[in-house]
Amino acid sequence: MLALNLTAFRTIVRKEIRRFMRIWVQTITPPAINALLYLVIFGGLIGSRISEMGGVSYLTFIMPGIIMMGIIMNSYANVSSSFFSGKFQRSIEEMLVSPVSNLTILLGFITGGVCRGLLVGFIVAVVALGFTQTVPAHPLITLLVATMASVVFSLGGLINAVLARSFDDISIIPNFVLTPLTYLGGIFFSIELLSGFWQAIAKLNPILYMINGFRFGILGSSDIPLLHTFVVLLLFILFLGSIAMRMLSTGKGIKG
Amino acid sequence: MNGEKALIIHQLHKTYAGDVIALKQVDLEVEKGDFFALLGPNGAGKSTLIGILSSLVNKTSGQVHVFGHDIDKHPAAVRKMIGLVPQEFNFNVFESVANIVMTSAGYHGIKRSVAAERTERYLKLLDLWDKRSAAARTLSGGMKRRLMIARALVHEPGLLILDEPTAGVDIEIRRSMWDFLRKLNEEEGKTIILTTHYLEEAESLCRNVAVINHGEIIEQGSVARLLSRAMTQTFVFDIEQPAKATGHQALGDGIQLKFMDDQLEAEIPTGVPLDSVLDFLRKENIQVNSMRAKSNRLETFFLQLVDQD
Known part of the structure; x- marks a missing residue:
């Protein structure tokens, strides 16, 4: 069974990568263009009028958050749209009638989401290098935080797709939850600028921990202790992972 | 293990949301x-x-075995x-x-x-x-x-x-x-x-x-x-000129004839030969251009079964 599931896992990952590479104009280029615009407008034009933030230039300060935003949004979008398209076209049935285990299905989709998230993150980082020649202070921590955050949002995308009944349903969470939380998660500002009450509120936002953990990996400093970032990431992976497994096991939203 | 059977279904029952019963204790x-x-x-x-x-x-309840494997215990198999x-x-x-x-x-x-x-x-x-x-x-x-x-x-x-x-x-x-x-x-x-x-x-x-x-x-x-077990089969005769007779006519041995403008339908019980219909056509000087079964026999039987149910 292990050999069967390894082959099936590779098949799902290959299919997922083939899907987002086939439509690269929709999946890969927009985040790069968005990042370019953020860096030009916020980093270059507006940022040049701001002295420093977190001990570095404003452009350098916002760069990790912009990369992380690309990773979060694209990991989520990849799994939610791929899984929901599979439901919509009923091609998900190919998997359900096969002996592949639910865990393999979950890992296959999550790995697909992580691949797109990290690819977009890499491209945005390359774009950012044109503005600020910052080399990651802790490359392994950078990669680990990026990968774990990508897993969290891939899991979120899968849960959203299982529950969704229309394409509108898979755009609600990114538009009304993820985008506000990402913008309020410290991409463009240090939470030290906030008063005590608003700092406490901001710390309820899990994305704050991911962006700051990633910022620590790149810049070597952050508003949040690194341990907190890893605890939040791990808890979310376990929590969302168990929900996703439960959904796949019961067939809720997938089977008749 | 039920090695000789490809499929055994026992008391299979399925109720969808809203108490819609799709399968009732199916054995197959x-x-x-x-x-x-x-x-x-x-x-x-x-x-x-x-x-x-x-x-x-x-499924809601019941057992399914495929080549001896229980669908609940060995779903992958x-x-x-x-x-x-x-x-x-x-x-x-x-x-x-x-x-x-x-x-x-x-x-x-x-x-x-x-x-x-x-x-x-x-x-x-x-x-x-x-x-x-x-x-x-x-x-x-x-x-x-x-x-x-x-x-x-x-x-x-x-x-x-x-x-x-x-x-x-x-x-x-x-x-x-x-x-x-x-x-x-x-x-x-x-x-x-x-x-x-x-x-x-x-x-x-x-x-x-x-x-x-x-x-x-x-x-x-x-x-x-x-x-x-199919009780009757219906044949359609395309005839040259409209028959003199109209409506329905019984021909013996349970054969029923139905006359239309340029067609004649003969409903014949299973096992009864066509001879008496052909004899009738000859006697009435009805020239037949072509003949075909109105529906296949299984279809006739299927409709009888479903109608009875």
Whole structure:
């Protein structure tokens, strides 16, 4: 069974990568263009009028958050749209009638989401290098935080797709939850600028921990202790992972 | 273990949300190597039954064994043994034909080198090899059906389940698919279960049949035995000039004639020869241009069964 599931896992990952590479104009280029615009407008034009933030230039300060935003949004979008398209076209049935285990299905989709998230993150980082020649202070921590955050949002995308009944349903969470939380998660500002009450509120936002953990990996400093970032990431992976497994096991939203 | 049976269903029950009962304590057995038809009107429960066999629908209660494997205890073993050709197209229409078959093989744990060989074999057998690089959305309806058959066969299952496989395909393709399925059953020994609206298809291909209506199996047995139980068969005679007689006329031995403008319908009980109808036509000087069965015998019997139910 292990050999069967390894082959099936590779098949799902290959299919997922083939899907987002086939439509690269929709999946890969927009985040790069968005990042370019953020860096030009916020980093270059507006940022040049701001002295420093977190001990570095404003452009350098916002760069990790912009990369992380690309990773979060694209990991989520990849799994939610791929899984929901599979439901919509009923091609998900190919998997359900096969002996592949639910865990393999979950890992296959999550790995697909992580691949797109990290690819977009890499491209945005390359774009950012044109503005600020910052080399990651802790490359392994950078990669680990990026990968774990990508897993969290891939899991979120899968849960959203299982529950969704229309394409509108898979755009609600990114538009009304993820985008506000990402913008309020410290991409463009240090939470030290906030008063005590608003700092406490901001710390309820899990994305704050991911962006700051990633910022620590790149810049070597952050508003949040690194341990907190890893605890939040791990808890979310376990929590969302168990929900996703439960959904796949019961067939809720997938089977008749 | 029930090694000799391809399928054993015992007391299978399915209730959907809203207390809609789709299957009521269904019992069904299919022999290994059989070519089996599951007949029933729309909404009878055929697709639910097939959905449960292929893990797409969760059953409410009951047991299912496929080649001796319990669907609850060994779901992966059961899924390995079943190839499903669903009623509606369920592949990614943006993928290429070869990728769809290769991906399905991958889900079944088949290595890429073996999957590539089998993909070539089944696409060639189903006349799709030339289309291997084409996106599935560009295929005709008949090609899409054949693609789903190739995909269902790539893991070489012992039991092939086809849900209305020839719906919407033209006669020529339907006949070639029949030949293909017959070969699979006779030469490769595959057990085949099909549901169909074309009763001619069941009569022509299948050895055994079950009729399902309102979620219950109302008749089950060999096609030959069921046909022998068909009570009447209707023949249509196209006649040269309108007959003098009109309306209905009884002819003895239970034969009923129905006169229309340039047609005569004769309803003849099973086992009664046509002779008395031909004698009548000769005696009345009615010239016959052509003659045909109004519907096939299985269709007649099916309608009788469903009407009684």
